[in-house]
Amino acid sequence: MKRLPACLATLALAVVGTVTSAMAASDHVVLYSANDDTVNKLVADGFKQSTGITVNVISTGSGVLFRRIASEQGNPQADVVWGVSAALLKQNGKYFQPYAVKGREAVPELYRDPNNLWVGTNIQVVTINRNSKAIPDADAPKRWEDLLDAKWKGRIAYTDPANSGFSYAAATALLQAWGDNDAAWQKFGKLVANTKVLNRSTLVFDGNGSGEYPLGISLEYAGNLWAHNGAPVEVGYPADGTVALAEGAAIIKGGPDLENAQKLIDYLASKPTQEMLLKATFRRPARQDVDLSAVGKMPAFKEIKVLPYDDAKWEAARADTLRRLKTTIQETR
Structure with a gap:
């Protein structure tokens, strides 16, 4: 067989290299998301339009997602996890690839990892919503203590803390604020005695919006969404303070496509994306440089009194605390 001239051999190698590089370049990224389908679609469509990269979304509960990430540790199948609580992100840092997300300085230090393992993308504020x-x-x-008045008995909707992360956080934040002792539990028992304990958060949101339950221990975005849709719902920020929980995103260590993962997490944390989600879904951005006036009466984060909250402590004590909460609820029925 005749040898190719040197110039043609070099050209052939260059062509092969170009083709190999093109084949290696990925046009998709895999996202594990605990967000709802509406939010996932907004982000997937926006990212595709912005970058040309398709987001393959696998959506389920955050606990399921992290069990999956743990089981896939030897061969990760996803690039980014998103829409999960800061508490879970803190607990699972060993699965994440450090990355300095663009614009992370706009997120309060409390809501991002000091070693760049995760970044907060939105903040869920627990509120007392009123019809x-x-x-x-x-x-x-x-104030929270106002809800202890017997005149509210049966008029407050509250999600079973065994079924809701924000409901568990609300209960434990109040227990912590009231002294984390037997007296605090007795006080919480008086509050929960006035509530209708429902199985799902959506029942609280819907009941409050329809007026079935005049008050709801709820979330800021839910009240704003109902008000936007015409319901007579006012979002109440307790003067004695409330709990504000970050949800965020992280790059999964060893995922299929690090470059696209970095692009996606930059997109999720970007100002335009958080502005889009604020306007479409009333999710409070973790970034503090987003103008909230586009959604009406949402106060600046600095204007909300936020209670100190030891999420690591309460996550570690979850099983025992839930058992006591269940007993407290049963004793008040």
Whole structure:
């Protein structure tokens, strides 16, 4: 067989190299998300339009996602995990690839990892939402302790903390604020005695919006969404403080495509994306450089009194605390 001239051999190698590089370049990224389908679609469509990269979304509960990530540790199948609590992100740092997300300085230090293992993308604020048709402004409760009044018995919707992360956080934040002792548990028992304990958060949101339950221990975005859709719902920020929990994103260590993972997490944390999600879904951005006026009466984060909250402590004590919460709820029925 005749040898190729040197110049043609060099050209052939260059062509092979170019083809190999093109074949290696990925046009998709895999996202594990605990967010709902509406949010996932907004982000997948926006990222595709911005970068040309397809987001393959696998969506389920955050606990399921992390069990999956753990089982796949030897051969990761996803690039990014998103929409999970800061508590879970802190606990699972060993699965994450450090990356300094663009614009991370706009996120408060409390809501991002000091070693760049994860970054907060939105903040869930627990609120006392009120149906203003059922309860006029003058009678609105202003503090958590106001809910202990017997006049509210049966008029407050509350999600079973065994079924809801934010409901568990609300309970434990109040227990912590009230002293984390037997007296605090007795006080919480008085509050929960006035509630209707429901199995799903959506039942609280819907019941509050429809007026079935005049008050709801709820989330900020849910009240704003109902109000936007025409329901007489007012979002209440307790004067004695409340809990604000970050949800965020992280790159999975050893995932199929690190370059696209970095692009995706930059996109999720970017100002335009968080502005889009704020306007479409009323999710409070973790970034503090986003103008909130586009969604009406949402106060700046610095204007909300946030209670100190030891999420690591309460996550570690979850099983025992849930057992005691269950007993407390049962004793008040």
